[in-house]
Amino acid sequence: MSSDGRPSGAHLATRLQAISLRQLRFFAELADGANFSRAAERMAVSQPALSAAIRQIEALLDLTLFDRTTHRVALTDVGAALLPHVRRLLITADNAFADMAEAAVRQRTIVRMGAIPSAIPAVASQLAAFKARSTEPIDVTLCDGKSDSLLQQLHSGMLDLVVGVHPVEEPTLESIPLIEDALLLVVPTNHAFAAAKAISWSDLGGNEIVHFGGGSIGEVTSAAMRQNNLTPSARYRVDQVDSLFGLVRAGLAVGIMPRLYTMGLGWDGVALVPLVKPRIVRRLVLLSRRGLAAEHPAGAQFAREICIGLGAALMGSTRG
Known part of the structure; x- marks a missing residue:
């Protein structure tokens, strides 16, 4: 036991191994629904049976997993800390x-x-x-x-x-x-940058620039643009490759995207130019x-x- 009267980590790990998968499913269902009757219905058991199973888990661990009132059931801090591990174990099972x-x-x-x-x-x-x-x-x-x-x-x-x-x-x-997948510039074939072997980020000022806003690509691109005092287009926002290529082909904007995204796409009407100083990659x-x-x-x-x-x-x- 620890100094505060709770079971030690090793002792608790042994007790956790004694809990059945069925009991863990009861715990996860009650945590998700925060209601004994709904959780019991989903698990096809009576409410007293569900309540008894939760009490058994708490008694075995010597921990309180739920705070219960007349109208409310909520996870304790300990219960909330255990929940993601319980879910992972159930998915693995x-x-x-x-x-x-x-x-x-x-x-x-x-x-x-x-x-x-x-x-x-x-x-x-x-x-x-x-x-x-x-x-x-x-x-x-x-x-x-x-x-x-x-x-x-x-x-x-x-x-x-x-x-x-x-x-x-x-x-x-x-x-x-x-691999390291570098960001590159997508421009219309008649653009002044189309024949360049490489373009510096600082050279993009004054262009209408579109890029993917979400996910890791958006974070990397946005950071590089901020570092070079560039602002993404307020007129055009895209999340799809075809949308970005369409705007570029029409001459409405230049685009920034990872080279891997160009795989298998038709490049008619656009040119792909490496971006340097700095060369930005996602790994x-x-x-x-x-x-x-x-x-x-x-x-x-x-x-x-x-x-x-x-x-x-x-x-x-x-x-x-």
């Missing part, structure tokens, strides 16, 4: 049960992967190559999303691997470097939770096999 079913019925293992949209073409090509050459019983699912959203899914256990932008250093994640990495090899050996094996080819595929798509 659901994935494990799905994997067990696949292993029992089809002798296959599932690896769940996410990638930012601009990396999907390269990821898809490497996934197809892996499926063509590999005899391992591994099935890979793939989804796209913004880097922040994919990171949340990785932390929660919904994804095993993510191709995304290198985040602020996080001790719970491991990363394998893939793409293959991310996993620390300890993936122990938690999901097939996922770790797939990561090792795909990362070299994936880096080369992404690098090829950023040339030109």
